[in-house]
Amino acid sequence: MIAGDRLFTFAVIADSHVTEAEATAIGGYDIDTVKLGAARSRYVVDQLNTLAPDFVVHLGDITHPEPGTLAYEDSAHRFHKIYQNLDCPLYLVAGNHDIGEKAFPGEPLSQQEARRTVNDDMIAEYERHFQAQYYSFEHEDCLFVIMNGMIVNSGLACEEAQRQWLEILLGENRGRRIFMFSHYPPYLSRPDETGHYDATDEPGRSWLLGLFERHGVEAYYAGHVHNFFFNRHGATNCYVLPSICFLRHDYHELFRVEPGMKQGRHDGAKLGYAVVDVHGEGHLNHAVRTHGRGLEVGDTAPAPASPLPPVHGLRPNGHGVGLYLRQPWCDSADIPTPWGLDAFSRKRVRNDYPLMALWEMGIRDLRVPLDDLADPETGVRMAELAVLGHRFTAYSYGLPKGAAAEALKNRGNILAAWEIIAPITSAVDLLTAMAALKGSTPIYFNAHRAEVEAFSSSHGLASDERGAVEALLALDGARDVIDGVVFGIVWQEAPAPAIDAARRSVEGFGVKAAVHVQFAHRRPLSQEETERHDANRIAEAVVAAMAHRDVGVVLDNFTGIDRGYYFSGGLVDRLYNPLSGAHIVRHLHAALGDDCEIGAIRDSDRIRVVELGRAGALLLPKADLDSAASSDLPPRETGRWIDLASGEEARKNLTSPTLVLTSGDNG
Numbered sequence: 001m002i003a004g005d006r007l008f009t010f011a012v013i014a015d016s017h018v019t020e021a022e023a024t025a026i027g028g029y030d031i032d033t034v035k036l037g038a039a040r041s042r043y044v045v046d047q048l049n050t051l052a053p054d055f056v057v058h059l060g061d062i063t064h065p066e067p068g069t070l071a072y073e074d075s076a077h078r079f080h081k082i083y084q085n086l087d088c089p090l091y092l093v094a095g096n097h098d099i100g101e102k103a104f105p106g107e108p109l110s111q112q113e114a115r116r117t118v119n120d121d122m123i124a125e126y127e128r129h130f131q132a133q134y135y136s137f138e139h140e141d142c143l144f145v146i147m148n149g150m151i152v153n154s155g156l157a158c159e160e161a162q163r164q165w166l167e168i169l170l171g172e173n174r175g176r177r178i179f180m181f182s183h184y185p186p187y188l189s190r191p192d193e194t195g196h197y198d199a200t201d202e203p204g205r206s207w208l209l210g211l212f213e214r215h216g217v218e219a220y221y222a223g224h225v226h227n228f229f230f231n232r233h234g235a236t237n238c239y240v241l242p243s244i245c246f247l248r249h250d251y252h253e254l255f256r257v258e259p260g261m262k263q264g265r266h267d268g269a270k271l272g273y274a275v276v277d278v279h280g281e282g283h284l285n286h287a288v289r290t291h292g293r294g295l296e297v298g299d300t301a302p303a304p305a306s307p308l309p310p311v312h313g314l315r316p317n318g319h320g321v322g323l324y325l326r327q328p329w330c331d332s333a334d335i336p337t338p339w340g341l342d343a344f345s346r347k348r349v350r351n352d353y354p355l356m357a358l359w360e361m362g363i364r365d366l367r368v369p370l371d372d373l374a375d376p377e378t379g380v381r382m383a384e385l386a387v388l389g390h391r392f393t394a395y396s397y398g399l400p401k402g403a404a405a406e407a408l409k410n411r412g413n414i415l416a417a418w419e420i421i422a423p424i425t426s427a428v429d430l431l432t433a434m435a436a437l438k439g440s441t442p443i444y445f446n447a448h449r450a451e452v453e454a455f456s457s458s459h460g461l462a463s464d465e466r467g468a469v470e471a472l473l474a475l476d477g478a479r480d481v482i483d484g485v486v487f488g489i490v491w492q493e494a495p496a497p498a499i500d501a502a503r504r505s506v507e508g509f510g511v512k513a514a515v516h517v518q519f520a521h522r523r524p525l526s527q528e529e530t531e532r533h534d535a536n537r538i539a540e541a542v543v544a545a546m547a548h549r550d551v552g553v554v555l556d557n558f559t560g561i562d563r564g565y566y567f568s569g570g571l572v573d574r575l576y577n578p579l580s581g582a583h584i585v586r587h588l589h590a591a592l593g594d595d596c597e598i599g600a601i602r603d604s605d606r607i608r609v610v611e612l613g614r615a616g617a618l619l620l621p622k623a624d625l626d627s628a629a630s631s632d633l634p635p636r637e638t639g640r641w642i643d644l645a646s647g648e649e650a651r652k653n654l655t656s657p658t659l660v661l662t663s664g665d666n667g
Contacts, residue, residue, distance in 0.1 A: 001389050002316045004280020008140050011048055012181075013273040014059035014223030015243035016041050017097065018079040020071035037064075037245045039294025041082045044244045044273060046301040047290070049087045051275060054139060056088060057146070059223035059241060060095025060183035066116060067100065067125040076129040092131045094148050095183040095224060099126045099133065102184065102201070103154045118150045123158065134162050136169060142177040142278065145169065149182035149222070152204035163207070170215035177278075178217045185222035185240045188229050189332065189350040196347045197337075198225045212236040219276075219283060227251045227270065228287065229352045232384040239285055242272050250337045254351040257574040268292030269577035270353075275310065286310040287360050289578075308647050311362035311590040314389045320589045321545040322365030322391075323571075324516065324556040329354040329368070330381050350377075353576035354558075355385075361571070361582050362589030364389060365416070367516075367554050370396040373415070374407035383414050391416035393514070393552075395446065398422050399433050412441040419486060419514070421446040421459050424468065428475050435481045444514050445472060446486035460488020460516050463501035473509055484512040484552075491521045495541040495553075496598050496610055503551050512550065517541045519557040520566040531580070532656075534569040536620040538581050539644055539657035540610060542588045543618050547598045557581070580645040584657055587644045591659055602632060607654075609633070616662040621654045628652055634660055 017037055048056060062079055065071035083090055096102060100118030123133055133148040147166065151159045170178065186208050187199045195201040200208060212220065212233055219237045226248035229240035247270045252259040259267070268291040275286045288310070295301050312318075335347045358366070372378045373394050382392055392415050399420070400408055408418060418437075422430060424447040434443055447468070448459045461468050469485050472478060487502040489495055495517050502513040519534060538555065545553035560570025571581035578586075592615055599611030608620040609632060616639050619627075627633055627641075627650075639662035641650040650658045 002279050002282040002284060002314055004316070006277045006279050009051075009053045009275060009277050010139070011051065011053040011056045011273060011275050012059060012221050012239075012241055013044060013048075013056060013244050014241045015061040015095070015226055015245055016058065016079065017061055017064040017243070017245045018075050018082065019064045020074040021078065036292065036294055038078065038082060039296055040245055040271070040290065040292065041079075042085075042295040042297070043293045043301060044290060045083060045086050046295055047288070049085070053088060053275065055091060056086060057091045057144070057181050057221065058093060059181060059221060060093040061097045061223065061243075062092060062095065062130065064097055066097055067122040072125070073129070091137065091144070091146060091181075093146055093181050093183055093223075094123075094126055094130075094133050094150060096150055098130065099123055099148070099150050102150050102152070118154055118156070120156065120158070123148075123151075133158070134165065140278070142179060143169075143173050145178060145180045147180060147182045149184035149200060152184070152208065153201050166211060170211065170217075174215060178215060180212075180217055180220045182220070182222050183224050185225065185229065185238065186220070186233070187231070188225065188240065189231070189348070191233065193348075194345060196342045196345065198342075198347070209233055219285075221274075225251070228356045229349070230355060232388065237283075237285070237388075239274065241274055242270055244271060244273055244290060247271065250335055251349075252575075253335050254331075254333050254349070254353070255575050266292065267575060267577070269575070279316065284312045284315060285359075286312060287356050289360075307649075308587055308590040308642070310360070311586055313359045313361070313363045315362065318362060318364055318589075319546060319549050319594075320362055320364070321542045321585060322367060322393075322552060322554040323358065323363050323558045324367040324554050325354070325558055326556065327559045329366075329558075330378055332377070350381075351576075354572075357572050357576045357578060357582060360578070361585045363585070365391045365393070365552060365554065367393045367395065367419070370394040370400050370404045370408060370418070373411055374403040379407060379411060383411065386414040393417040393419050393444070393554075395419035395421055397448070398426075399430060399437070405437070408437055408441070409439070412437075412439050415441050417442045417444050417484065417514075419444040419446050421448050423448050423450060424472060427472055427478070431475060431477050431481050435477065438481060442483035443481055444484035444486050444512075445482050447472075460486045461502075461505070463487050463489060463493075463498040463515070464505060466505040469505050469509060469511075473511065479510065482511060484514050486514045486516060489515060489517050491518055494601075494608075495537060496544040496547075496601060499541070499544040499548055499551055499553060500598065503548055512552065514552040514554065516554050516556060519555070519568040520561060521568070530567070530569055532622070535580055535584060535645065535657055536608065536622070538571070538584050539588065539618060539620060540608075542585055543592065543596060543610060543612060544598060546588070546592050546596045547612070549594075555585075580656065583647065584644045587642065587647050588659065591642065591661060604632060606630070607632065614662070616660040619654060619658040619660060621656070621658070625654045626652060627654050634662075638662055 063075035065075045100122040101116050136145045184200050186205050187193050217236045221239050226243040228242050231238040249265045271292050272289040277284045332350045418441045446459050447461050489498045499515050502515050506513045557568045561568040596615045597613035602609040610618040639660045642659045643650040645656040
């Protein structure tokens with residue numbers, strides 16, 4: 001759990017792969033990727049200088065050419081020329097391209113390939129051009145440890161020297177906060193996964209994990225994979241960061257969609273780095289997407305796209321909207337690499353991009369089927385995330401049976417609530433069994449309406465059904481079992497007044513209200529019409545959730561529906577890259593504080609205006625609107641106008657939800 005004030009901030013970047021000036025290719029990547037690499041590094045340096053972290057750690061693969069090649073020295077020189085412009089200290093980690101490949105037993109190595117394995121000559125050349133292969137430094141009473149993951153399992157003399165150094169260093173600093181950095185992750189999804197090219201092999205893996213456990217390491221950062229992964233090993237947060245240069249597009253096998261963008265190589269939304277806020281207790285790892293932007297020599301980068309601060313789903317005292325994870329959210333897939341790596345075994349890994357998207361939107365509360373808790377892998381993942389501060393509501397239709405019932409009985413304590421969906425007329429017959437399964441888990445009753453056709457709107461009371469709530473709670477024993485009631489807001493219904501009505505429908509009954517804001521609809525609309533409706537609806541639901549802290553509000557359109565009998569736009573696409581809806585959620589969570597409240601709502605043919613008390617106002621245009629020509633809007637001088645889809649200053653012509661901030665405490 002995160003607590004206390006922010007103490008300081010550092011940044012972590014990975015896999016810059018700077019090449020020699022005349023490079024024509026990077027492995028199997030096209031010439032465009034090579035030419036973009038240096039420009040992308042310049043862009044990141046410029047961004048980091050704007051963000052002004054206390055220091056930056058580079059996780060390795062500093063250059064692409066390896067020691068012992070003619071291009072290595074030229075590439076090292078080009079790297080230093082770019083990164084000498086960084087305004088804060090830069091600490092480097094040795095990667096496989098900087099210091100030689102790990103000793104990898106998974107592939108038969110020819111004599112030529114074996115010479116690329118890390119050795120003393122490569123280490124000496126790396127240290128001549130860059131920094132020591134392992135070392136430590138301190139900042140604000142925290143210990144930061146740079147290790148050389150390439151020599152683990154190598155049998156080199158320096159492997160044992162590093163082991164002894166680490167054991168002594170960490171032992172002498174027992175009780176301090178420790179952050180560790182290496183190029184290689186210990187594993188990608190499971191500590192017992194089969195050894196492969198993208199993880200630390202045994203026996204080194206077990207030794208490294210034991211190091212975390214014995215010495216209470218707070219966080220471990222790795223690169224190498226060019227994709228995002230997160231694991232919680234004991235009390236240690238283990239992050240694998242994306243590259244700032246190019247994507248390992250073999251990992252596009254994680255997604256149920258064609259890769260596009262040159263087989264996925266130019267999925268720019270997967271490129272980026274991390275900004276880490278260290279708090280009095282714990283830390284927040286903010287993902288910053290660069291979208292592959294570059295900066296040529298002598299050019300000046302535009303101002304950051306979003307002037308708003310980053311937000312995180314695990315932020316202290318965070319409150320906002322939750323999400324219904326209808327589609328798989330921690331799926332696994334085999335990553336085949338017929339071009340040589342792991343070609344003779346299976347490499348099955350979990351897709352952590354949904355988690356990354358949730359975190360960067362500021363989402364803490366998650367609604368999932370009870371089946372997820374019963375599934376061995378997903379249930380473990382829920383337990384890990386619950387420890388960090390995520391709040392899961394698991395639902396079942398009627399009383400669970402079999403594995404689901406066992407999961408509720410044995411692991412229901414990790415849930416924030418169990419939601420039971422059933423016709424309200426059957427509640428009297430269910431209460432005794434519900435009480436037996438309840439344990440310490442709060443129960444929310446979700447009234448199923450068999451007469452309603454659409455699956456997405458066939459459950460949940462109407463927001464003004466106070467009488468139904470009263471009748472439900474009047475049943476014998478109901479008040480001892482039921483802790484909350486679910487309300488459903490259908491696609492055509494305005495969220496803010498409905499959420500307030502739901503709050504009033506439970507007022508005085510001693511139960512809470514949970515509101516599902518539904519997006520699925522059966523009548524196909526034009527894309528523009530649907531996108532505008534959904535964007536306005538998302539924005540209004542988020543501000544209503546932030547204004548009513550005693551009501552749990554859930555959006556049901558994380559990934560949307562683009563096939564079948566019903567349709568729904570999503571916050572993210574099928575690559576889990578953010579769409580405008582995700583930006584709207586993120587920017588509102590970042591901009592609005594605890595003083596948000598819903599005031600008057602004014603509706604006209606052209607725009608809907610939701611007053612937000614001292615905070616300002618939410619403007620929801622129903623068509624493109626010239627803000628200067630409308631007398632219903634506040635003057636530009638009264639506050640800061642933010643286009644919520646972009647995070648930038650809103651233009652005169654309003655095309656998407658816009659936040660007018662008038663309180664000096666926000667943003």
